[in-house]
Amino acid sequence: MTLDVVEICAGAGGQALGLEEAGFEHALAVELDDHACNTLRENRPSWKVARGDVAHSDVWKPADYHGVALLAGGVPCPPFTIAGKQLGATDERDLFAWAVELAEVVKPRALLLENVRGLSMPRFAGYRQHVLDRLAGLGYVPHWHLLQASDFSVPQLRPRFVLVALQAEDAAYFRWPDAEGEPPTVGETLGDAMAAEGWEGAADWALKANRIAPTIVGGSKKHGGADLGPTRAKRAWAELGVDALGIADSPPHPGDQFKVGPKLTVEMVSQLQGWQPGSWTFTGRKTARYRQVGNAFPPPVAAAVGGSIRRALEHRGQAAEPVPSEHDPIYRALRTSGSYLSQPQIQRALGIPLDTSEFERRISLLSRDFDVHVREDRGTTLYRLGEFKAFTGQDWHERHELFLKNRAKIS
Structure with missing residues (x-):
């Protein structure tokens, strides 16, 4: 059974390689970065690779891929990363909501989007609820899950927050992949690479590098x-x-001594991301190659999730009724009503008590990604949920101007 995939924000191919291992064939890969596009073409000359702003109609036509088995992507992480400002829907790099909207045009059997752990935080509860409700309205059953890369033989701490959505007839067969046991340590993974140029300290170094x-x-x-x-x-x-403090050009050589230890090469970092030695060529200069590797979705994790999606699409295993999830009941109460509600009215809709400070905190978080209209009526504060601030494909959205302004800095 041939299952085709369209991958957006494909990067250097970590997710692409994993999905290929799971049995998917790429109909298209879309990527902004020149070096990453060259890497994809270098490793898979037969793939169709489109370079440019994935949201621009000149780069690709989503409607041309109507009905593909899988629409996948690793959309930009900075809008959600804990180390950043967590601007979410107001960050010009945010493409998550837009990617969800693609499901209405492409109508894939399944959707796979991955991002950083920050998206799972309370800050984005309303954002996540919007995504869940939107996909449900399009006929999909969505699932969010926080996956640890180390559960899939990747020797590093790399939590990824993953969204999978399937059409109703396939969703009953979907199960998140099971953990595969303990990953190798850094020393076990890179010991041979450290010794490749004859460095005498490689064996002792590998014993010290005894964790992920x-x-x-x-x-x-x-x-x-x-x-x-x-x-x-x-x-x-x-x-x-x-x-x-930097990346090495080559493994250490005989006689080399270090105050802290040797630096890693790009190729070593790729092994810590789950690539097999020599299996993938990264193009560009060192910094460009490192960024491609460092920003990737580890291939073993993509393969595990892709395998679960494939089994669901093939209706393998025992069907089970999907369990719905809810991330922001205040969002849900306001969206369902569509009108102004007071705090007591919202709480009655929730069926759970919230003190005023917690209620106001949640409203404040919600207002970062949505227009929340507030007015007073006879001494009572009323709230109504307005528009989602995120870019979802609007021609007039400020995202376009900001994207062009910052194009040289976006990766």
């Missing part, structure tokens, strides 16, 4: 060159015997 790595941070074009993350991450790397 901290989350690899690819960074963006807004910031400097390649290194392995912020201060806390650098301390964790140092405990593993790795100098995180």
Whole structure:
């Protein structure tokens, strides 16, 4: 059974390779970065790769891919990352809501979108609820799940928040993949690579690097060159015997001595992301290659999720009634009503008590991604949920101007 996939924001191919391993064939991969596009073409010359702003109609026509088995993507993370400002719907790089809207045009049998753990935080409860409700309205059964890459033999801490949505007739067969056991350590993964140029300290180094790595941070074009993350991450790397202040051009050589330990090469980092040695070529100069690797969705995780989706589409296993999930009941109460509600009215709709400070905190979070209209009526504060601030395909949205203004810094 041939299952075709369209992948948006494909990057250097981490998700693409995993989905290929799961049995999907790429009908199209769309990517903004020149180097990443070159990497995709270098490794899979037969794939159709479209370069440019994925939301621009000149780059690709979503309607041309109506009915594909899977629409997948790793849309930009900065709008949701805990280390950033968490601007969400008001960040010009946010494409998550837009990608969800693609389901109405493309009508894939399944949708797969992955992002950082920050999207799972309370800050984005309303955003997530909007996504759930929108997909349900389009006839899909959506599932959110926080997956740990280390559960799938990837030797690093790399939590990813994953959305899978399937049409109703397939959703009953979907199960999140089971963990695969303990991952290898950094030393077990990279011991051979560290010894490749004859460095005498490789064996001792591998024994010291006896844990999995901290989350690899690819960074963006807004910031400097390649290194392995912020201060806390650098301390964790140092405990593993790795100098995180930059990326090496080659493995260490005989006689090399280090105060902290050797630096990793791009190829070593790719192994920590789940690529097999020598299996994938990354194009561009060192920083460009490192960013492609560091920002990737680990292929083993993509393969595991892709395999679960494939089994659901083939109706393998025992069918079970999907369990609906709710992320923001205040959003749901306001959206369902469509009119102004007071705090007591909202709480009655929720069926749970909330003190005033908690209620106001949740309203404040909601207002960051939605227009929340507030008015007073005879001494009572009333609330009504207005428009979603995110870009969902509007021609007039300020995202277009901001995107063009910051195009050189977006990755």
